[in-house]
Structures are given as structure tokens and as C-alpha cells.
Amino acid sequence: MTRRHDLAALRQRLIDFAAARDWRPFHTPKNLAAALSVEAAELLEIFQWLTPEQAAAVMDDPDSAHRVRDEVADVLAYLLQFCAVLGVDPLTALAEKIDRNEHRFPRPGERPAPSSG
Amino acid sequence: MTRRHDLAALRQRLIDFAAARDWRPFHTPKNLAAALSVEAAELLEIFQWLTPEQAAAVMDDPDSAHRVRDEVADVLAYLLQFCAVLGVDPLTALAEKIDRNEHRFPRPGERPAPSSG
Amino acid sequence: MTRRHDLAALRQRLIDFAAARDWRPFHTPKNLAAALSVEAAELLEIFQWLTPEQAAAVMDDPDSAHRVRDEVADVLAYLLQFCAVLGVDPLTALAEKIDRNEHRFPRPGERPAPSSG
Amino acid sequence: MTRRHDLAALRQRLIDFAAARDWRPFHTPKNLAAALSVEAAELLEIFQWLTPEQAAAVMDDPDSAHRVRDEVADVLAYLLQFCAVLGVDPLTALAEKIDRNEHRFPRPGERPAPSSG
Numbered sequence: 001m002t003r004r005h006d007l008a009a010l011r012q013r014l015i016d017f018a019a020a021r022d023w024r025p026f027h028t029p030k031n032l033a034a035a036l037s038v039e040a041a042e043l044l045e046i047f048q049w050l051t052p053e054q055a056a057a058v059m060d061d062p063d064s065a066h067r068v069r070d071e072v073a074d075v076l077a078y079l080l081q082f083c084a085v086l087g088v089d090p091l092t093a094l095a096e097k098i099d100r101n102e103h104r105f106p107r108p109g110e111r112p113a114p115s116s117g
Numbered sequence: 118m119t120r121r122h123d124l125a126a127l128r129q130r131l132i133d134f135a136a137a138r139d140w141r142p143f144h145t146p147k148n149l150a151a152a153l154s155v156e157a158a159e160l161l162e163i164f165q166w167l168t169p170e171q172a173a174a175v176m177d178d179p180d181s182a183h184r185v186r187d188e189v190a191d192v193l194a195y196l197l198q199f200c201a202v203l204g205v206d207p208l209t210a211l212a213e214k215i216d217r218n219e220h221r222f223p224r225p226g227e228r229p230a231p232s233s234g
Numbered sequence: 235m236t237r238r239h240d241l242a243a244l245r246q247r248l249i250d251f252a253a254a255r256d257w258r259p260f261h262t263p264k265n266l267a268a269a270l271s272v273e274a275a276e277l278l279e280i281f282q283w284l285t286p287e288q289a290a291a292v293m294d295d296p297d298s299a300h301r302v303r304d305e306v307a308d309v310l311a312y313l314l315q316f317c318a319v320l321g322v323d324p325l326t327a328l329a330e331k332i333d334r335n336e337h338r339f340p341r342p343g344e345r346p347a348p349s350s351g
Numbered sequence: 352m353t354r355r356h357d358l359a360a361l362r363q364r365l366i367d368f369a370a371a372r373d374w375r376p377f378h379t380p381k382n383l384a385a386a387l388s389v390e391a392a393e394l395l396e397i398f399q400w401l402t403p404e405q406a407a408a409v410m411d412d413p414d415s416a417h418r419v420r421d422e423v424a425d426v427l428a429y430l431l432q433f434c435a436v437l438g439v440d441p442l443t444a445l446a447e448k449i450d451r452n453e454h455r456f457p458r459p460g461e462r463p464a465p466s467s468g
Contacts, residue, residue, distance in 0.1 A: 010215065017215065021222060029175060030167060031282055034161055034282045035282050036157050037161045039157075040157035041157075043150050044268055044271070047147040048268040055147040073207070073211040074214070076210070077211060079196070086185065098131065098194075108139075148400060151398075158388060158392030159389075239442035239446045241442065273391075274384075280384070292437065306445075313427060322419060325358065328424040330420070332428075341372065342371070
């Protein structure tokens with residue numbers, strides 16, 4: 001895996017993958033939101049009984065590191081597919097959210113920006 | 118918002134944002150996995166009582182469209198921050214998962230690739 | 235299983251079970267809330283790709299019926315243990331919530347009760 | 352609230368409540384599983400940034416205690432309604448699960464029971 005991956009190309013691979021297997025009828029916004037939520041819970045499951053020290057060292061064990069990367073991939077896959085079926089650009093959504101948060105939570109010592117809303 | 122956003126730049130904005138507000142002690146892998154899971158459930162909440170038709174039209178209403186984009190942003194933000202604290206590259210994780218899935222679920226009519234593992 | 239089960243006895247069995255195996259240090263409120271959330275997602279996972287018809291028939295298949303009962307048991311187990319460590323009475327909490335909801339959502343044709351709060 | 356509450360009576364109140372408001376068409380197994388999962392995540396949300404000490408003291412603050420009881424009620428309400436629509440007895444499901452777990456995780460110093468399955 002030396003090639004660099006970009007989000008748009010991965011998104012297209014996911015869409016083609018589902019189309020080739022006739023999975024698109026299952027990929028409704030509601031089903032994809034449910035699947036995203038289930039995968040996020042599976043990521044949390046890895047950590048649920050760990051102490052903070054164990055949690056911080058989770059990537060040192062090859063099996064649990066693989067499991068973490070696998071669940072991260074599932075979360076991202078369903079997020080991209082959810083966004084694709086609804087026409088949402090997740091990067092723009094995130095950029096606009098960070099803009100709003102910078103306004104809402106000024107840096108310590110910074111004057112709050114005047115609200116436009 | 119005409120500039121194009123890229124994932125690496127947004128990831129860095131999130132890291133700087135948390136650092137400037139001294140939020141990093143809260144951003145343990147376990148807490149971020151919990152927060153990711155909570156935000157994914159909030160995205161699902163938008164759809165939980167909707168019919169398939171209502172769910173497909175969710176972006177037609179400006180308020181619910183805003184809510185969808187806001188929750189998508191939160192999910193992606195916590196996923197990127199989770200990956201940052203554990204040193205996981207989410208794009209490589211997804212690319213490798215798609216590779217595995219292409220092997221595991223061959224296209225209809227395609228011979229399964231010989232297993233290397 | 236002909237004896238009738240009651241919630242208080244099951245709650246006590248769960249507490250004794252965890253105590254006998256020295257699991258109590260793991261049973262913090264936060265860990266139990268995470269585990270409850272994970273088990274609820276596993277219950278949802280059974281339904282995520284099903285049509286409404288398939289979902290309504292889920293108990294007709296012995297394997298999926300077993301899986302549903304197993305996940306219901308896990309959700310209830312973690313809910314009871316969560317309540318036990320925090321001293322919450324789940325039945326009283328539910329009764330009070332139904333009281334509030336009857337006030338908040340009057341039956342059609344019923345005058346809303348005068349608010350006391 | 353001095354009367355003692357029992358699970359069967361609360362379950363019936365929930366069913367009557369939904370029937371009187373014509374909410375039953377929304378209460379499909381899949382929707383109720385999604386709602387249960389969303390409420391469990393809202394319970395987790397209360398704890399997501401808390402230290403273990405703060406989490407253990409969550410009932411000392413009246414507002415957060417109320418929030419905890421409210422989310423516990425929502426989780427239990429959706430669990431009971433989910434079980435009602437599918438004909439699952441949650442207490443029997445839990446009793447059978449504890450039976451299986453006592454077999455699967457013998458007490459320390461106890462010989463594992465011979466497996467019947």
C-alpha cells in the first residue's frame with residue numbers, strides 16, 4: 001500500500017462495490033445511519049472494559065490494532081455511503097462546523113467574535 | 118466556502134482547536150470512541166421514526182438538512198480525532214478494508230480470488 | 235423455566251455473579267453505560283438490513299429469535315447493573331417518566347392537565 | 352410515588368399510552384430497536400467526558416441525577432415496547448442468559464459444569 005489514498009476515490013470504490021453486488025436497495029439513508037451507529041458501537045466495544053493505560057496501548061497489540069483499524073474503516077465506509085446517498089459533502093460539513101465552533105468556543109484570552117446569528 | 122477542503126487540513130484544525138482550549142486531556146481513545154458512538158446515534162435519531170420516503174427527502178427541509186450535516190460533521194470530527202490520538206490513518210484503513218471485502222465478496226459471476234491468508 | 239422471574243431477584247443474581255468473579259472494579263457507571271449502549275447497538279444490528287416484513291417475522295426463525303432474546307437479556311442486564319451501582323430504581327424512574335409524558339402528550343380530545351412545573 | 356411499581360403494569364401503561372395516541376404504526380421492531388439504541392447513547396453521553404470520580408458522583412447533582420433517571424426510563428420504556436411487539440419476555444430472557452453465563456464463567460475455584468450443548 002504505497003499509493004496515497006484520497007477520500008473521493010475511496011467513496012467511488014464503495015459506490016461501485018455496492019452497485020456491482022446489487023446492495024444499493026439496502027443502502028437507504030436510514031439503514032446506513034443504523035449501520036454507522038452499529039459500527040461506532042463496535043469500535044467502542046474494544047475499549048469498554050479497558051483502563052486508560054490499556055486503552056492508550058491498544059495499538060501495541062497486533063490483533064487489537066487490526067480490530068481498531070477494521071472498525072475505523074467500517075465507520076468511515078458507512079459515513080461516506082450515507083453522505084453519497086443524501087448528497088452531503090462531509091468535508092464541507094466538517095469545515096463549516098469547525099467555523100461555527102471557533103465562533104462558539106473562542107480561544108482562552110480571545111474576545112468572542114460578534115455573533116451574526 | 119469556495120476553497121476545497123482536504124481531510125489532512127481539517128484533521129489539523131481539529132487538533133489545534135482542542136489544544137488551544139486545553140481539551141486534550143479529555144480526548145483519550147476511550148472517551149473519543151464513546152463520543153463518536155454518541156454522535157452516530159444522534160444522526161440515527163433524525164431517521165428513527167421516518168418512513169423510507171420521508172428519510173429519502175430529509176435534505177429537502179432546510180432545518181433537517183442542517184441537522185444531518187451537523188451530525189455528519191460531529192461523527193467525522195470524532196473519528197479523525199480518535200485516529201489522531203492512536204496514530205491510525207483512516208484512509209489507509211478503509212482502502213485495506215475494501216481490498217479485503219473485494220476478496221471476500223466477489224462480484225457476481227467473478228471467480229473468488231485465491232486466498233493469500 | 236416454570237418459576238416466575240422477578241426483576242429484584244434477577245438484579246441480585248447479577249450483582250452476586252459479578253462479585254463472585256471480581257468483576258466489580260470494571261463495573262463503573264461509565265463502563266456500564268458504554269456496555270449498555272454497545273448491547274443496544276447489537277440488538278439493532280439484527281434489524282439493520284431487514285425490510286419491515288422481515289423484521290416483523292424475526293421471531294419465526296429459531297436462530298434469530300435466540301439472538302434477539304440474547305441481546306434483550308444483555309441490554310436488561312447492563313441496565314440493571316448500571317442502576318444498581320448508582321442507586322437508581324428503574325421502575326420508579328419509568329413510572330415517573332410515564333406520568334410526565336401523560337402530562338406532556340395529552341390523549342387526543344383530552345384537555346392538557348394544568349402544569350405544576 | 353409510594354405505590355410499588357411492577358414491570359407488567361408499566362409495560363401495559365406504555366402500550367395503552369402508544370395506542371391512545373395512534374403511535375403504534377411507528378412502533379415497528381426495527382424503529383424501536385433504533386430508538387432503544389439512541390436512548391442508550393444519550394445515557395452514555397452524560398458520562399462521556401467525566402473522570403471516574405465525577406461519574407461515581409453523578410447522582411449528587413440534582414440536575415444530572417434527573418437526567419440519568421430520565422434516560423434510564425427511556426431505555427427501559429423502549430426495551431419493554433420492543434419486547435411487547437415481538438412477544439419476548441425480557442425477564443425470562445435474562446434468567447436464561449444468567450443460567451448460560453453461570454455455566455460459561457464458573458466461579459473461581461468451581462469446577463465447570465459439564466456442558467449439555
